[in-house]
Each structure stands twice: as C-alpha cells, then as structure tokens.
Amino acid sequence: MTTVLDTMRNHRSIRSFQEKPISKEQIERIVSTAQMASTSNFVQAYSIIQVTDQEKRKQLAHFSGDQIYVEQAPVFFVFCADLYRIQQAIHHNGKEAEFSTIENFLVSIIDTALFAQNVMLAAESMGLGGVYIGGIRNQPQQVSEVLQLPQLVMPLFGMCLGYPTEHLPEQKQRLPLSVILHENEYQRDQQNEIEQYDRAITEYYRDRTNGRRADTWSGMMARLFLGPQRKSLRDFIEKQGFPLD
Amino acid sequence: MTTVLDTMRNHRSIRSFQEKPISKEQIERIVSTAQMASTSNFVQAYSIIQVTDQEKRKQLAHFSGDQIYVEQAPVFFVFCADLYRIQQAIHHNGKEAEFSTIENFLVSIIDTALFAQNVMLAAESMGLGGVYIGGIRNQPQQVSEVLQLPQLVMPLFGMCLGYPTEHLPEQKQRLPLSVILHENEYQRDQQNEIEQYDRAITEYYRDRTNGRRADTWSGMMARLFLGPQRKSLRDFIEKQGFPLD
Numbered sequence: 001m002t003t004v005l006d007t008m009r010n011h012r013s014i015r016s017f018q019e020k021p022i023s024k025e026q027i028e029r030i031v032s033t034a035q036m037a038s039t040s041n042f043v044q045a046y047s048i049i050q051v052t053d054q055e056k057r058k059q060l061a062h063f064s065g066d067q068i069y070v071e072q073a074p075v076f077f078v079f080c081a082d083l084y085r086i087q088q089a090i091h092h093n094g095k096e097a098e099f100s101t102i103e104n105f106l107v108s109i110i111d112t113a114l115f116a117q118n119v120m121l122a123a124e125s126m127g128l129g130g131v132y133i134g135g136i137r138n139q140p141q142q143v144s145e146v147l148q149l150p151q152l153v154m155p156l157f158g159m160c161l162g163y164p165t166e167h168l169p170e171q172k173q174r175l176p177l178s179v180i181l182h183e184n185e186y187q188r189d190q191q192n193e194i195e196q197y198d199r200a201i202t203e204y205y206r207d208r209t210n211g212r213r214a215d216t217w218s219g220m221m222a223r224l225f226l227g228p229q230r231k232s233l234r235d236f237i238e239k240q241g242f243p244l245d
Numbered sequence: 246m247t248t249v250l251d252t253m254r255n256h257r258s259i260r261s262f263q264e265k266p267i268s269k270e271q272i273e274r275i276v277s278t279a280q281m282a283s284t285s286n287f288v289q290a291y292s293i294i295q296v297t298d299q300e301k302r303k304q305l306a307h308f309s310g311d312q313i314y315v316e317q318a319p320v321f322f323v324f325c326a327d328l329y330r331i332q333q334a335i336h337h338n339g340k341e342a343e344f345s346t347i348e349n350f351l352v353s354i355i356d357t358a359l360f361a362q363n364v365m366l367a368a369e370s371m372g373l374g375g376v377y378i379g380g381i382r383n384q385p386q387q388v389s390e391v392l393q394l395p396q397l398v399m400p401l402f403g404m405c406l407g408y409p410t411e412h413l414p415e416q417k418q419r420l421p422l423s424v425i426l427h428e429n430e431y432q433r434d435q436q437n438e439i440e441q442y443d444r445a446i447t448e449y450y451r452d453r454t455n456g457r458r459a460d461t462w463s464g465m466m467a468r469l470f471l472g473p474q475r476k477s478l479r480d481f482i483e484k485q486g487f488p489l490d
Contacts (some may be wrong), residue, residue: 004248005370011287027288038365086470088433093463102482121249157355181296184301186392188333188395221288221335244347
C-alpha cells in the first residue's frame, strides 16, 4: 500500500511498458474513482475515449508526432473537454444552452485536467505508470475524425498507461518552491532562483550524458518558445463550437 | 495511512473548517510534493499565491461572490497560470519568447490544474479538506490587482484548505461511467443514462430535504447555462497578455 505523497513523489513519465494487459475491471476502477474529483458546479464536462482499435491507435500515434508508445501502450486514453453532453441534456429538457463565453471553455478544460490527474494517480497507485500526450493537439481535426467527436467535444491530451518495464526513468528536479509559492503578492524577481535551478539542470544532464549534454532550464524554454506552436488549434476550437469570446 | 483510491473516494468539497492552524512545514510538504505532477515539456507554467493578509482575504472573498470561507479558511491559495516566469528566464538568456497561439494558454491552464489536483489530494491525505473557488474568475482584474500579478500571470481558481469540522457534507453521485468512458469513438446517444442519472439526483435531493427540493442534473445544467457567464474574462485574458490566436 503506497501513500498519496509517495505515489506523487514516485511519479515519472513512463513510455515503455510490459506486455502485461490491464483488465477492464482495473480501468473501470481507475476511471470511476477518478470521477470523484471536484467539478465546477457539478458539470463534469469531460469524456475519455479509450482507443482499443489498433488501426486507430496507429493513426493517433502518427498524428501525435509519431510517438510509438501511443500505438504500443497497453492502454491509450484521449481526454476530451466535453460540453456536448450538457447541451444534449438541456435540449432534452426543452431548453437552450448558452455557451457563449470563454469561461465555458475554461471550465471544461479545468474539469478535464483535474479528473485526468486523478486517473494518473489512481493508475500509479495500482502499480501502473503512464505519460500524458500533448501531441494529441498537433492535428486536432484529424484526431476528432478518428474518434468521431461531435461539436463541443475537444481532444485535450492523451494518456498511455501500462505496467512499466523495469528500467524507470530518473526524475528531474522541479523549480525551487520559492518561485512557485508566493505570499500575498506575486514576487517578480526570481532571477537568483532561476539561475540556481539552471545550474541544477545542467548538472543533471551532465551527469546523465557523461558530459555530452550541456543545457539549462532557461535554455530549454528559449528553444521551446522560439516560434508559434500548434497554429491550427484556434481554428479547430472555434469550428468545434467552443466559445472564445 | 490512507490509500490513493480511498483518498479520492472520500473527496467532498469542504467549506467549514476547524480553527486548528496548518503549519508552514505542512504547506511546503504539500506544494513541493505536488510539483512532481506532469508538466508539458517541463514548462511548470504555474504559481500559487498563498494569501495570509486578512485584508486581502476579505477583498478576495468579496470578489469571489462573497464566499465567507475564502476569508475564514486556515489556508487560502490562488492558483495562477504563469508564463511570466518563462518569459523572464528567456529574456535573461538574451532571447525573445514567442507566446502567440492559444496553445501557450492551454498548456499553462492544464499544467496548473494537474498540479492543483495534486495539491488537493496531498492535503486530503494529510487529514485536511478543501474546496476549489472558481469564483476567483468573477472579477479577475480586481483579483490581479490585489495579488500584484504581472502580465502573463492569470488567476485560474482559488483553493481553501483546513481541517474539516466534524460534519462532513454528503457526496453526490457522479455521472454513470458509461457516458464518461467511451471506446474507439464518441457515443452520442447518452439519453437513457442521463435520464437514469437525473432520477438518482432527484432522489438524492428529495431524501436530503424531506421532499422540498425536486431537481435533476439536466435541470441544474439548464439553469446554470441560461445566459453568458463571466463576460469580462475574455478581455482580461487578452489584457494580461495570454494569446488566444
């Protein structure tokens, strides 16, 4: 039995899995337990699509930037922000739903993410491991066609789950607590802490590559945000009917 | 020692707290453990502002729709999506960050929510309870002024934490698993399940109000989405520098 704090502390992204299957009962236990996460005004504005069809898996792996573990993981989920269900329920009541502000979009994203983190931790507490797949947003239109998503359902991220192979990846140190946790007002001057963190990350890579990789967190961020990311996303969100006003 | 699944299953929103304080060490343990949550490309695009100043608490309680527990809870956090830190780090490297697509905004929201759910569960596993405060988005501009948030930092939601009083609220049943968990494609016809769920919610309220409250989930959703919500949010997001393109 692992405690909550230990489960969190042991987290690493797992991309390599044993072939050992995961049962339907395990999945239902994970997902139904995760549903107890908080949800804004009880809207529960999310759905999971579990992809068991191998052809669809292959397509999604490709659309996610050729991430082979999307095809190979014992379990692959696509987490979707979902206002469609609510709209249907309201229609059935003979009323109209007004989803007209970005607030409605934000609520569905936050609800989905809180729920997803419960899924991840529940799975980890049962000996599984996994990784979030943001690459599912690379080609959201194609993903939606594969999964037959109606209007007001948006694929936010994927998740691979399975029993990890014996070699667990090492953990990367997080940002210093002092830049994450502020008191009463936002502390803008974080330069010393960031420099200290950059040095820690440099050491991490140096030790693990026999000195071949010299990198810093700041440097990684500079490369990552060099140009615009996922430019097709905005059009997709609007086309899918989520309000941005 | 409580397991992860038990902690999730026992979740309820706690709004009434004992006066028993929570130590700095407890808070640091909760937050630093929660930081091990997954983060997209290691960006860690979030900050917490812990509000200890009573005057600020009073203001935030008011801005959140006069939620008295925001003022009274032993601990109150504001969770912020944060691209400011990354921008500063990149600037210091002599480079420019391009935050130009809605993808950058989504990543910071999802990162923040995954981290926040870890905070909630970590706290719950230590005997605390809490509630998310979406009301922090009612008047985001005023909240940002109270907390002195720079550009590229956005208050997403608050969280009250403390030791629950002895009376724990009852839990509301979640949507049937069959409408949350789909296989291979989105199942659009959820009408039977929603009707069954509506009946369960009706029973829940009838039993707990001696028959005075007759309600359904669909009916609650219809009232909730009757008109536009938080109309000032879009302008605030743009003003704060988060890209929506």
